[in-house]
Amino acid sequence: MIRLPMILFFSAFLFSCGVYGVLARRNAVMVLMSIELMLNAVNVNLVGFGAALHDITGQVFALFIVAVAAAEVGIGLAIVILLFRSRGSINVDEVNLLKW
């Protein structure tokens, strides 16, 4: 029998890996991948709680999060490609146009 905390621990581990990736990576595409990891961890939590409470709402909101993730990746990669075209580099610590 799977207990709910096992799933929550799995999700927490995925989320903290994503946090590390967002903070430690320089490449913008890798940062986006880490964000996907964090969104997936949230989805695991939603589906896990939905299964434990016998409620379908968790899965409905997991679907919403998948749609938001798809939109976010589309916009994010468009920005990354635009950035590469105008500056020749997608390192997030070299992009300081808005910094004063």
Added chain:
Amino acid sequence: MSAQEYAFLVLAFVGCVSAVRLVTTKNVVHGALYLVLTLLAVGGVYLILGAEFIAWVQILIYVGAIVILFLFGLMLTKAPIGRDTLDNQQRLVAALVGFGVFAGLAFLIQGAFEWADAPDIALVHTDTGAIGSSLFSSYVLPFEAISFLLLAALIGAVVLARKDEPR
């Protein structure tokens, strides 16, 4: 231990290892492939939890579409190889923050559920039709909002990535 629990432990182990490799690998293309492995493991966990529709959506949309988008993004930008060009100098601080987040969440989970009387998750079959009727009765407004968001994101991506007209 039941077969369900063994399968969950194996999938969780694969998912955790490939997530760690994803954030530490030196090659961006390998990173994308580790992302595929993590997403497949998470999809397997959904199957174990009885959420088969979400599992197939995960595999179709994430593995089929989002990872392909990532690979195109890597292809269109120069993908550097090597730890120093991929990671910044705050690796140690980032590791501390990540570990702190995990420790805090683990403390909260441990405090919220006693292991003995934590809710069991039995393998039940969820009806995909129930998701559909819930989506189109209780959550029809968020559904419309999300479809508008997707449309706006598509148009925005086209406008952003289009080449500017020479003036």
